[in-house]
Amino acid sequence: MSNEGVKVIEIKKSVFEDNDKEADKLRDELKDRGIFLLNLMSSPGSGKTTTLKQTVNTLKDKYRIGVMEADIDSDVDARTISDCGVHAIQLHTGGMCHLDAGMTKQGLDELTEEEVELAILENVGNLVCPAEFDTGACKNAMILSVPEGDDKPLKYPLMFSIVDVVLINKTDVMPYFDFDMEKCKENIKKRNPNATVIPICAKTGEGIDEWCEWLSKNVDEWRA
Amino acid sequence: MSNEGVKVIEIKKSVFEDNDKEADKLRDELKDRGIFLLNLMSSPGSGKTTTLKQTVNTLKDKYRIGVMEADIDSDVDARTISDCGVHAIQLHTGGMCHLDAGMTKQGLDELTEEEVELAILENVGNLVCPAEFDTGACKNAMILSVPEGDDKPLKYPLMFSIVDVVLINKTDVMPYFDFDMEKCKENIKKRNPNATVIPICAKTGEGIDEWCEWLSKNVDEWRA
Numbered sequence: 001m002s003n004e005g006v007k008v009i010e011i012k013k014s015v016f017e018d019n020d021k022e023a024d025k026l027r028d029e030l031k032d033r034g035i036f037l038l039n040l041m042s043s044p045g046s047g048k049t050t051t052l053k054q055t056v057n058t059l060k061d062k063y064r065i066g067v068m069e070a071d072i073d074s075d076v077d078a079r080t081i082s083d084c085g086v087h088a089i090q091l092h093t094g095g096m097c098h099l100d101a102g103m104t105k106q107g108l109d110e111l112t113e114e115e116v117e118l119a120i121l122e123n124v125g126n127l128v129c130p131a132e133f134d135t136g137a138c139k140n141a142m143i144l145s146v147p148e149g150d151d152k153p154l155k156y157p158l159m160f161s162i163v164d165v166v167l168i169n170k171t172d173v174m175p176y177f178d179f180d181m182e183k184c185k186e187n188i189k190k191r192n193p194n195a196t197v198i199p200i201c202a203k204t205g206e207g208i209d210e211w212c213e214w215l216s217k218n219v220d221e222w223r224a
Numbered sequence: 225m226s227n228e229g230v231k232v233i234e235i236k237k238s239v240f241e242d243n244d245k246e247a248d249k250l251r252d253e254l255k256d257r258g259i260f261l262l263n264l265m266s267s268p269g270s271g272k273t274t275t276l277k278q279t280v281n282t283l284k285d286k287y288r289i290g291v292m293e294a295d296i297d298s299d300v301d302a303r304t305i306s307d308c309g310v311h312a313i314q315l316h317t318g319g320m321c322h323l324d325a326g327m328t329k330q331g332l333d334e335l336t337e338e339e340v341e342l343a344i345l346e347n348v349g350n351l352v353c354p355a356e357f358d359t360g361a362c363k364n365a366m367i368l369s370v371p372e373g374d375d376k377p378l379k380y381p382l383m384f385s386i387v388d389v390v391l392i393n394k395t396d397v398m399p400y401f402d403f404d405m406e407k408c409k410e411n412i413k414k415r416n417p418n419a420t421v422i423p424i425c426a427k428t429g430e431g432i433d434e435w436c437e438w439l440s441k442n443v444d445e446w447r448a
Contacts, residue, residue: 043268045372097352128321147371148269
C-alpha cells in the first residue's frame with residue numbers, strides 16, 4: 001500500500017456546548033453545498049472498512065466520493081480506501097471514543113477542499129458512545145456482523161434506535177454461528193421499526209448492490 | 225431461564241474527581257477482605273458471557289464466586305450466570321460506556337453482601353472507554369475474538385496496553401476468517417510485551433483449563 005494521498009488530521013475536542021445545534025448547522029451547510037454525509041458506525045472488527053471498499057468501488061463512477069476514517073491511532077484504513085482511487089483522510093481522535101458535530105466539521109473542512117458529492121465518515125469502532133452524538137450526517141448507518149450475535153439490538157439499544165439502516169455483515173459465516181437472521185430482524189424492529197435492514201457479505205459482495213441502491217437513492221434525494 | 229437470584233442495580237455516575245486514587249483505595253479494601261476482583265473487557269459480541277460461564281463452571285467448587293454484569297439495559301447476562309449456580313447481579317450503567325472505581329464499588333458493595341472470594345466484573349462491551357478507567361480490579365483481562373481480526377491491537381492500543389491477559393476467543397472459526405494467530409500475538413506484544421496470551425474457544429471449552437489456571441494462580445497469590 002502506498003502512503004500517497006493520505007492526510008492525517010489530529011482533531012481537537014469540540015468547544016461547543018450544544019452539539020445538536022452544531023449538527024443541525026452542519027447539515028444545513030451540507031444541503032447548501034450539495035454534499036451528502038453518511039455516518040457509518042459499528043463495533044470493532046465488524047467490517048466497516050471492507051464494506052466501505054465495496055461501496056466506493058461500486059459508486060465511485062457515479063459520485064465524487066470522499067472518505068474520513070476516524071481512528072484512535074493508525075492510518076491503515078485511510079490508506080486502504082485511498083488505494084481504491086478516492087479521496088481519503090485519516091482523523092485521529094486522540095483517544096476520544098466518538099465524533100461529535102464539531103469534530104466531524106474539522107474533518108469535512110479538510111476533506112471538501114477537493115469537490116465531494118458523497119462524504120462518508122467511518123466513526124470510531126464502538127457501539128455505545130457514537131450513538132450519543134449527532135455528527136451532522138444526513139443519514140446514519142451501522143454494521144452488525146454475524147459473529148457478534150443476534151441479541152445485540154437488545155444490549156445496545158440506543159445505537160439501533162438512531163440508525164436509518166442496519167447492514168448485517170459476514171453472512172458467509174452464518175453456518176458456523178448460532179445466529180438467527182429472523183430473530184435479529186425482530187430484535188432490530190423492537191428498537192427501531194423504521195430502520196432498513198440489509199444482509200450483506202462485504203467479503204464476497206453479496207447484498208452490496210442493494211445497499212448501494214439504498215445509499216444512491218438517499219444521496220440523490222438529498223442533492224435534488 | 226429463571227429470574228431468581230438476579231438483582232439489578234442502577235449505578236450512579238461517580239462523584240470522585242480522582243479515579244486513580246479511588247481505584248487504589250478499592251484495591252486496598254479488597255486485599256484486606258481477601259477478595260480478588262477481575263475486570264473482564266472486550267468488544268460487543270466477543271464472547272464475554274460464554275467465557276464467564278465456562279470459567280464459573282470450572283472454578284465454582286474452588287472459590288465462592290460473585291459476578292457483576294455491567295450492561296446498558298437488559299439483564300440477560302446476569303440471569304445466564306445465575307443459572308450456573310453462582311451469585312450474580314446486574315449493573316445498569318444508565319447509558320454510560322464504562323465503569324470507574326466508584327461505580328465498581330457500588331456494585332461490589334451489593335455483591336459482597338454474600339461472602340465472595342473471586343469477584344468478576346463483566347465490563348460494558350467497548351474497546352475504548354473502559355481502558356481509560358481503573359476499576360480498582362486486581363487484574364485486567366480482555367477477550368479478542370477471531371472474527372474481529374488480528375489487527376485490533378494496532379487500532380485499540382490503550383486497551384491492549386493495560387491488560388494482564390488477552391484471551392483470543394472463537395478459535396473454532398479460524399478456518400473461515402483471515403486471522404493469523406502468530407501475527408496477532410506479535411501485534412499484542414508490540415503494545416504490551418508483558419501480557420499473557422491464551423487462545424480459547426468458550427463454545428467448545430478449548431483453552432479454558434489454561435485460562436482458569438492463570439486465574440487461580442493470580443487469585444491465590446492475591447489472597448495469600
